[in-house]
Amino acid sequence: MYVVVIGGGNVGYYLTKELLAAGHEVVMIEKDPARARTIADELGSIVIPNDGCEGRYQAEAGMARADVVAAVTGDDEDNLVACQVAKMKFNVPRAIARVNNPSNEALFRRLAIDETVSPTRSILALIEHEIPIHDLLHLAELEGGEVQIVEAQLDASSPVIGKVLRDLELPDGSSVAVLVRDEHAIVVRPDTTLRAGDKLLAVTSAEHEAELRSLLIGE
Amino acid sequence: MRVIIIGCGRVGARTAAELDQRGDHVTVIDVEQRAFGRLPSTFGGVTVRGSGSDEDILRGAGADLADLLMALTEGDNRNALAAQLGKHIFGIPRVIAKINDPLRAEAYRTLGLETICRTVILADALVLAAHDGAAATGGAVEPPTAEPRQGVPPAGTRAAAAAQAALEESAGEPATEGEAS
Numbered sequence: 001m002y003v004v005v006i007g008g009g010n011v012g013y014y015l016t017k018e019l020l021a022a023g024h025e026v027v028m029i030e031k032d033p034a035r036a037r038t039i040a041d042e043l044g045s046i047v048i049p050n051d052g053c054e055g056r057y058q059a060e061a062g063m064a065r066a067d068v069v070a071a072v073t074g075d076d077e078d079n080l081v082a083c084q085v086a087k088m089k090f091n092v093p094r095a096i097a098r099v100n101n102p103s104n105e106a107l108f109r110r111l112a113i114d115e116t117v118s119p120t121r122s123i124l125a126l127i128e129h130e131i132p133i134h135d136l137l138h139l140a141e142l143e144g145g146e147v148q149i150v151e152a153q154l155d156a157s158s159p160v161i162g163k164v165l166r167d168l169e170l171p172d173g174s175s176v177a178v179l180v181r182d183e184h185a186i187v188v189r190p191d192t193t194l195r196a197g198d199k200l201l202a203v204t205s206a207e208h209e210a211e212l213r214s215l216l217i218g219e
Numbered sequence: 220m221r222v223i224i225i226g227c228g229r230v231g232a233r234t235a236a237e238l239d240q241r242g243d244h245v246t247v248i249d250v251e252q253r254a255f256g257r258l259p260s261t262f263g264g265v266t267v268r269g270s271g272s273d274e275d276i277l278r279g280a281g282a283d284l285a286d287l288l289m290a291l292t293e294g295d296n297r298n299a300l301a302a303q304l305g306k307h308i309f310g311i312p313r314v315i316a317k318i319n320d321p322l323r324a325e326a327y328r329t330l331g332l333e334t335i336c337r338t339v340i341l342a343d344a345l346v347l348a349a350h351d352g353a354a355a356t357g358g359a360v361e362p363p364t365a366e367p368r369q370g371v372p373p374a375g376t377r378a379a380a381a382a383q384a385a386l387e388e389s390a391g392e393p394a395t396e397g398e399a400s
Contacts (some may be wrong), residue, residue: 053296055322077272077296080303081323088326103274104300110307111330 004029004066004092006052006082007073008039011098015072016043027061053081055089063090072098080104083113109144136213139201148204149177152216156196159218166190168215171208177201221285223248223311225271225301226292230317232257234289239264246280272301274308282309290316295323302332 001024005016008030019026020043028043029052030036036049050057052071063069069086071079076099083095097113099105102121109116128137136150154161160168165176165188179186180199186192194200204212220243224235227249236259239245245264248271249255255266269276271290282288288305290298295318302316315333318324324334344359353360372378 053323054320055326075296077294077300080300081296084299084330085323085326088329101273104304107274107300107304107308111303 001025001067002062002065003027003068003070004058004061004063004086006069006071006079007098008032008035008047009072009074011072012070013039015070016046020046029057029061053078053085055085058082058086058090063092066090066092068092068094068096070096070098074100076100076104080108080111080113083108084111087112106145135217136209145206148206148209150202150204150209150212152200152202152213154194154196154198154200154216157218158194158196158216160194160216161196163194164190165192165194170215171204171211174202174204174208174212177203220244220287221281222246223271223277223280223282223285223288223305225249225288225290225298226317227251227254227257227266228291228293229257231289231291234291235264236262246285248276248280272297272304274304277301277304277309282311285309285311286313287311288314290314292317295320299323299327299332302327303330306331 003019003024003026005012005019005026005028008016008028012028012030016026016028016039027046027048028039029048029050030039031051033049036047040047048057048061052058063086066086069083069092071082073079079097079099083097086092087095094114096115096117097108099108099116099118100120102118102124105116105118105121125137136152138148139151140149141147142149170176176188178201179188179192180201181195181197200216202212202216222238222243222245224231224245224247227235227247231247231249232254235245235247239262246267247255247258247264248267248269250268250270252268258266265280267276267280269279271277271292282305285305288302288311290301290305292298292301298316298318302314305311305314313333315335316327318327318334318336319338321336321339324336324339327334340359344356347356348360353362372382
């Protein structure tokens with residue numbers, strides 16, 4: 001695959017190194033000339049020492065034949081613009097952006113950035129896994145956030161304890177997919193009785209998420 | 220009209236002050252508290268400290284109700300991000316982004332943003348002033364408001380020749396055309 005990496009910070013550097021090691025063709029664009037030179041000294045002449053948001057340097061990097069562009073600078077605005085230019089001017093099939101402010105993810109998706117990666121959100125999710133919280137945990141978003149895969153941790157205060165699944169009035173478009181009990185995934189049946197300590201993996205929509213939350217976890 | 224202005228530099232502060240005077244509801248956002256010092260003491264709008272490309276800050280500044288958003292910071296990309304947040308997340312009817320790079324400005328217009336490019340405006344006005352004179356620029360290039368002080372230009376310069384020609388003209392000699400203006 002031909003990949004253009006924009007930004008030669010730690011993320012860009014290690015990404016480029018791994019991609020090269022995996023046999024991919026990579027060009028990096030890094031704004032800071034000194035940093036660009038340091039990386040070129042180690043990885044070879046694959047670094048363009050210029051602003052990756054500008055069309056002409058993207059052209060120089062061969063963006064028109066790139067399969068993927070990965071914009072991984074520390075600035076969300078630069079990553080957004082770099083991806084937009086790559087998509088608009090060069091029709092790159094896949095644009096991946098690093099997003100530092102998690103609330104920017106929604107905007108990036110709406111603007112046709114194919115994938116966003118938010119280290120902030122990932123770390124947040126790890127921390128939330130460790131701390132019991134009375135909320136749905138977001139595991140994944142599909143269809144640009146319209147479809148949500150969530151996890152509900154049931155404790156003794158949950159209104160559904162002791163109930164069988166068939167009797168739950170799940171909101172429209174929501175379904176319970178898997179139940180995790182004693183660290184084992186169990187296929188849910190209509191007559192499965194819910195217990196404290198169960199974890200439910202459910203599919204829902206952005207619209208009905210709050211309803212699902214109050215049904216499974218309570219207020 | 221409810222207007223949000225991002226960036227309280229010279230351009231942002233002046234625009235905010237003018238709109239405020241015309242009776243618009245103006246909210247100015249800047250990361251630096253000091254920047255608000257550029258606003259006149261008569262400014263009656265609201266100032267919000269924070270990043271204008273941050274969704275939460277924009278919401279706090281009333282982006283949900285705004286009629287117009289102007290992104291006027293020094294960073295083209297920052298302005299592009301802020302303007303697109305305004306347009307796509309808050310549904311603000313009009314957004315204007317200051318983009319100093321003409322090529323990028325062109326690209327952003329295709330995405331539905333209004334852009335203002337100082338590079339183009341300045342260059343156009345200067346070309347016009349060069350060919351048709353300051354008056355043709357509609358006020359963009361302004362004539363001096365006072366005559367320069369009189370003095371004797373160094374000998375051998377064009378200024379000295381012009382002064383000599385003016386002297387001869389006042390003495391009744393015909394002046395070379397164009398030199399007098």
